[in-house]
Amino acid sequence: MTQLYSIRMRAEQQALHVSGAEDIVSAQDIQASAISFITRALNHAPEKIVITMEKLDTEPIRLPLLPLVTCNVKTTESAHSAVRTLLSSLKICDEAVDTAFSLIFNDRTVAGAYLIDADSGQTLRLRNSKAIVRVSRFGLLDSIAEELQDTLNKHGLTHHRVKEALTLASKVCSSDAVVAELCVSDDPNYTTGYVASKKFGYVRLPHIKKLGNPQGGRVVFLKNNASLSIVIKFLEKTPVLFDTIPEMKGVMDLDEITGSCNS
Structure with missing residues (x-):
């Protein structure tokens, strides 16, 4: 070894x-x-x-990366609507989505992701503080790293954030306790966010915020019976190497993304 x-x-x-x-x-x-x-x-x-x-x-555990698709949205309003549709399709309650938006779109910045109960919308807590997980110990197998970047480049996805966010989201969603992850970068010049899940894969959402907006954050939606300690230990401590390049679906309309999984 x-x-x-x-x-x-x-x-x-x-x-x-x-x-x-x-x-x-x-x-x-x-x-x-x-x-x-x-x-x-x-x-x-x-x-x-x-x-x-x-x-x-x-x-490290060896896992495949999530398949990737870009949702065809042109405005911030349509991007937010797409987020709600995707999360609703995953049976995440409206209260949980509202809570996620309130945690992401404010002037507080945290190092990590908030954990929310997908069924109740409750922000989960540890020791009387909001539970925040810093996903760590993940990477790409050397043999696929260059090929993955070449594949992303062919789809016009040249920003380093895409590869790194795809890898992080793939670890998050590999946990059986996770329903989905929602992410909006706090970089004021980077306006593409994502919803990631086992069902829909890694769905990129352009225009998720206005250019120049410094707000951002991440939320992980957990199943109702999830053990916080087990989830946090896996996401923070368990090493994972990704060894399989995902399917790249290009740009698709929202109904195509949801329909392809519901048909």
Whole structure:
């Protein structure tokens, strides 16, 4: 077994997160990954950069990435409507969706994802505080990393966020306790969000917010009987390597996305 390491980067400015990256690499690739992460962080003029490297004690689980599709939405209103339709199709209650929007579209920024009960809409809590999970210890198998980027490039998805968000969302949705994830970047210049689930895959949603809007965040919707401790341990601690490139469906109308899964 090749010894593997989890390597993570977090950059801050005025105590706010401005850049991050994550991978699982072999010992010989640690230096190159660290240099790459630091170079990216420096593009954001950070006041603080933290690089964390940890030797993995267990072999990562091997999983396929979620299939990817871009929803054909042209306005923020239609993107938000599409979010509601997708989440409703997954039997996530309206109260849970309302709560998710209120947590994402405000001026508070948190490092991680809120956990919400999909059946009740309740924001789940740990030790009297809102439960927040920082998904970690995931990466791409070396043999598919370049091919995946080439495949994304062919669909015009050249921004590094796409590959990284797809990988993160694929780990989140691999948990049997997770119904879906909703994400909106807090980067004011990046206006595409996503809804991810086992049923619909990774659904990109352009125009999910107006250009220049610094609000954003992530919410993970859990099944009613989910064990918070087990879910958080898996998402934060269990190493996962993705070894299969997903199906790329290009741009589709919302009814095509939902219909293809309901037919």
